[in-house]
Amino acid sequence: xxxxxxxxxxxxxxxxxxxxxxxxxxxxxxxxxxxxxxxxxxxxxxxxxxxxxxxxxxxxxxxxxxxxxxxxxxxxxxxxxxxxxxxxxxxxxxxxxxxxxxxxxxxxxxxx
Amino acid sequence: xxxxxxxxxxxxxxxxxxxxxxxxxxxxxxxxxxxxxxxxxxxxxxxxxxxxxxxxxxxxxxxxxxxxxxxxxxxxxxxxxxxxxxxxxxxxxxxxxxxxxxxxxxxxxxx
Numbered sequence: 469x470x471x472x473x474x475x476x477x478x479x480x481x482x483x484x485x486x487x488x489x490x491x492x493x494x495x496x497x498x499x500x501x502x503x504x505x506x507x508x509x510x511x512x513x514x515x516x517x518x519x520x521x522x523x524x525x526x527x528x529x530x531x532x533x534x535x536x537x538x539x540x541x542x543x544x545x546x547x548x549x550x551x552x553x554x555x556x557x558x559x560x561x562x563x564x565x566x567x568x569x570x571x572x573x574x575x576x577x578x579x580x
Numbered sequence: 581x582x583x584x585x586x587x588x589x590x591x592x593x594x595x596x597x598x599x600x601x602x603x604x605x606x607x608x609x610x611x612x613x614x615x616x617x618x619x620x621x622x623x624x625x626x627x628x629x630x631x632x633x634x635x636x637x638x639x640x641x642x643x644x645x646x647x648x649x650x651x652x653x654x655x656x657x658x659x660x661x662x663x664x665x666x667x668x669x670x671x672x673x674x675x676x677x678x679x680x681x682x683x684x685x686x687x688x689x690x691x
Binding site: 471499501503508509510511512513516518523524526558560562566567568569570571572573574 | 584611612614616621622623624626629639663667669671676677678679680682683684
């Protein structure tokens, strides 16, 4: 069975640009969460979506937005990129949204 | 706000040398405490979930325990393939799955 898949794996952008990251959850999983992991730190919660509705949002500015599609895949959008947005962006899926998370390998975003 | 503190930040062990990793937490009502393993360039991989004080779980050379304020990950006779960063995380009881992670313990096992 396929795990959580994320695309692209690596991305280089310049300040002020916009980026869209994509995630496909494990088949049958209805919950998708997004995390930001800066080098040397633990993952930090950005959003959770369940059944296409936003369930929770972490302490991130409005430049960050996300959505979940009818097939449960998800997109994370970041506008007006800053140097500090450089990080590994992780997508995780779970069945009901309350149990263990299954993570993808992430998208490494570099903002120059 | 939920907080997770892990210690030590880094740990270097000889193969076969047992040790423990610590995770201290504060959370407004604990739904679950998780341990994950993360290899370089990859996403975290689930190891254990603990739900209540006194609970223990084992998997191969790893054993996780939970008290009301701490969790320990005991590594018995580690092997080089156990080298990774071990992350502790807490999920509060509530309406959604906002999991708070610690910064991790980077474990290196020397042959």
